[in-house]
Amino acid sequence: MSAALAEWRDQKPLRGLPDDGLFGLRKAQLREEWLNATCSQLEAAWLANEEKWLCEETQKLYERLPDRAPIRQFYFLAHGSELPRVKREKLLKEWKRRFGDPDAGLQRAIDLIHGNTRRSRRGVPLPVPNQLPARGHRPLGRDGLIHKIVEAVRERQDSGNGSLIVLSGMAGIGKSTIAHHVAWILEDRFPDGVLYANLRGFTGEDAQPADPEHVLDRFLAELPPYSSAAGLDGKSAALRSALAHRSVLIVLDDALSAKQVLPLLPGVGTSAVLITSRKTLGDLRSHHEVDLRPVGPLGEEAALELLQEKVSVADRGKHAQAFTDLARLCCHLPLALIVVARRLENRPHHTVDVLARELAEEREKLNVLHLPAHELSVRMALNCSVRALSEEARRLLWQLAVHPGPSIGWDAVMDLGMVGNGMRADRAVEELATANLVELRSDRYRLHDLVRAFARHYVVPVVPGALESFEKATVLQVLEHQLQNVRACDRLLDGQRMLPIGEPNGITVAEPEGLDQAVSLLDEEYDTVLLGIRLAVEQGLEHYMWLLPMALVTYQWRRRRLADALRGLTHATEAAESDASPVERAMFYRMLAGTQWRLEAFEPAANHLRRAILLSEQDDSEAGLLSLARSLHALALTLRKQGCVAEAEEHHRRALVLYRELSDLVGEAATLNGIGTLHYDQGEYDEALRFCADALGVVERTTDLSGRADVLYTLAKIHQSRAERNEALLLYRRACENYRQLENWPNEDKVLWLYADVLVAAGRSPDAVEALERVLVLRERMGGAGVHEVRDRLEGLR
Incomplete structure (x- = not known):
């Protein structure tokens, strides 16, 4: 050991090179290596009873490095017994004032000199290893997780048990930083020291994962009596024996697999192990009781704190939105945030917006987060995981x-x-x-x-085959899966509409068992399908460009996601014109018009419906006649909104003739209800009641719940206008139940609003409050429009 240390020719390693970046990190590592070797030399001298040399050497080292606990430990062993008790106490008191409570190693030396510890045959206290890396910054935003881990280890230790904690998460998430900080907090709980190994499970191509047998050699060298065991199994058993009556904290950083870790684990006893890995190491659970602690991205506040650590308060306020965008674009990943923070150190802060724009570009994102000169790179970290x-x-x-x-x-x-x-x-x-x-x-x-x-x-x-062909096949599979599954749900939302979608081939379709499940599936898939529509547009795949928005539109109407519906259908217009038949294009324009109608854009809606009528008239088949009837009926509803009563009734009656010729009861009932609504608008309540009563009689011969709810709603308004309050209440309630069953939020909202009016007039304010509270929930779900109006009305009723 002395010969090896003699090769250390300078007290400052890598003299002349910078103290920051990669060189600074390597200098710190070399200093730690020198200190570890020096402590091993001092331990060997103590074991060999080289008291004179030990006294001289520890005196020199203590003068240079009084702040290092291992140096103080050996200094006290060499000099403590020679000092009068008063001077010893004074020295220890001074150390405590300057450096805090003694660590486990120094405490054992103190106990030995004071006679509180039994000397071994050779008078040597067991060495106490502390292999933890140098103390770093407190991990931001991790206080809760750290507290839970520390408490879990303490509780198990207090009950006489060991712990096995696995910190698992993606590359750059901060697992090692958390593990090191936990170890620094806990080290005083483990009187027999701390062992540390970087297992290099996910390193660059120029490094191999650590061999567990080599790690065992290092650990066993710190735990006398020194073992002569050979082979992986023998050394693993020797480690378990050495730890059986010790309490040691072991930190295994960057583990590749359970196979790499298992030989390094203690058996019985109160030792604890902290493992970090990009994997969950599920195989460990079949051998040990594992406390798995997933590590996720930081919260927004902690992410901003990490990003802005060296940014002035004034600049934080001036560029607040840009910093928030940067944190979001870094996905709150600590490594990415550290890279961006390092970049900002060398840039004026008004360029934060530029950096955010670069990060927003998917192709450029990982180049921005790549600082290889500082060994900081999200790209390199992810590459190690993927390899x-x-x-x-x-x-x-x-x-x-x-x-x-x-x-x-x-x-x-x-x-x-x-x-x-x-x-x-x-x-x-x-x-x-x-x-x-x-x-x-x-x-x-x-x-x-x-x-x-x-x-x-x-x-x-x-x-x-070729990657380009495989990518195209992947895109088609994605879109076909979406289309088939959205259509399966749409069939339950609108059984009257038939889309030209073929049968599934090589696609798994989750057939919903009922309307509730269909809507729930679309709730889950909605954001994904919207991005699928965008993908179809980007790829120019016309079939999916118009059929995906068409399959989704009924759901969008019922959830009042009208802006999304209009956007999707508008992008799809050219594709529908190119890919669809005249009758299919007429259906497309009805859906586009229906979306604009719900947005109260009645003029463009009417124009699209006239286009649908012309397209339908090109086909004299039964499908063409049905399309014409539906287009005429939809235009009549729109003309009513525009105040064109006579023209609206003319189109309704034309549609009614066609529906009756086709024996389409659903369409017939809807048209009769439309004519009844026109009479209601004119105050002709008897005529309105006659047409709507006929409509109800027809629709009740079908299973069309939506059409029935529409007729009940119109009848309720008629009876309300005739001051027939009880009938109105009953009909509103039935219409509301139907719309709720259909998950038709906008129509349920509309009915409940009028229902509350009748309840108030009937002196049933508590029931009106209940109805309006449901309206409030619906409007909040639909984006919040009209919420204040409901709250004001509730305030007046309570």
Whole structure:
């Protein structure tokens, strides 16, 4: 040991090189290596009873490094017994004032000199290792997680048990920082020291994961009596024996697998192990009781604090929105935030907007987050994770990045596995989830935005044939899965509309069992389908450009997502004109007009419906006649809104003739209700009641719940105008129940609003309050329009 240390020719390693960045980090590592070697030399001298040399050497080291606890430990061992008790106490009191309470190693030396610890045959206290890296910054936004881990370890230790904590999360999430901080908090709880190993599970191509046998050699060297065991199993058993009567904290950083970790774990006793890994290390659970602690992105406040650590308060306020955007675009990932913060150190803060725009570009994002000179790179970190995947998992990861997101269900993942020569997509997605490259949340898989960008632009999957052809096949599979499943739901929302969608081929379709399940499925898939429509537009796939918006529009009407519906149908117009037949185009224009009608844009709605009538008249088949009847009826409803009563009734009557010729009871009832509504508008309540009563008689011979609710609503208004309050209340309630069953929020809102009027007039204010509270819930769900009006009305009734 002395010969090795003699090669250390300078007290300052790498003299002349900078103290920051990579060189600064290496200097710190070399200083720690020197200190560890020096302490080993002092320990050897103590073991060999080289008292004179030890006294001289510790005196020199103590003068240079009084702040290092191991140096104070050996200084006290060498000099403490020679000092009078008063001087010893004075020295210890001074150390406590300057450096705080003694650590476990120094305390053992104090106890030995004071006679509180039994000397061994050779008078040597057991050495107490402390291999933790240098203390760093407190991890921001992790106080809750750190507190829970610390308390869990303490509780198990107090009950005489050990702990095995696994911190698992994606690359750059801050697992090691948390583990180190937890270890610094807990180190005084473990009198026999702290062992640390970087297992290098996910490192660059120029480094291999740590061999557990080599790690065992290092650990056993710190735990006398020194073992002569050979081989992995022998050394692992020796470690368990050495720890059986010790209480040691072990930190295993960046573990690759359970196989790498298992030989390094203690058996019985109160030792604790902290493991960090990009994987969940599920195989450990079959051998040990594991406390898995997932580590996710930071919250917004902590992300901003990390990003703005060196930014003045004035600049924070001046560029508040830009910093918020930066944090969001970094997905609150600590590594990404640190890279951006480092970039901001060398840029004026008014360029924050420029940096945010660069991060918003998917292709540019990972270049912005790449600082290899400082060993800071999201791209490099993710590459290490992806390199450890199987070929099938890499292929699926790439396909998930082609998928528009933001989430994907199990069936859709399985369908992706059918592209090309097929693969076991179930095993591949499990591998990705285990590696924390996808997240399973609420039964749906999600890709972190930075993982998506990396997979899309830096992963090259092994695929059958050309990659371009495989990508096209993947896109088609994604869109066909969406179209077939949205159509399956839409059939329950609108059984009258037939879309020209073929039967599923190689696609898994989740057939909903009822209307509630259909709406629930669309609630889950909605954001994904919107992005699918955008993908179809980007790829110029006309079939999906118009059929996906068409399949979704009834749901959008019932959830009052009208802006989305209008956007999707507007983008689809050219595709419908190119891809659809005249009758199909007429249906498309009716849906577009229906969306504008609900937005009270009656003039463009009427123009689209006239276009639908012309298209329908080009086809004299039964389908063409039905399309014409529906177009005439829809135009009549629109003309009523424009105040064109005579023209509206003319179109209703034309539609009525066609519906009766076609024996279409649903259409007949809707048209009779439309004519009755026109008479109601004119104050002709008897005529209105006659037509609507006929409409109710017709619609009740069908299963059309929506048409029945429409007729009941009109009848309720008529009876209300005739001051027939009881009849109006009954009809409003029935209409409301039907609309609620249909999940038709806008119409349920409309009925309840008028229902409350009648309840108030009947002196039933508590019932009116209940109805209006439901209106409040519906309007909040639909975006908040009209909420203040409801609250004001409730205030007056309470």
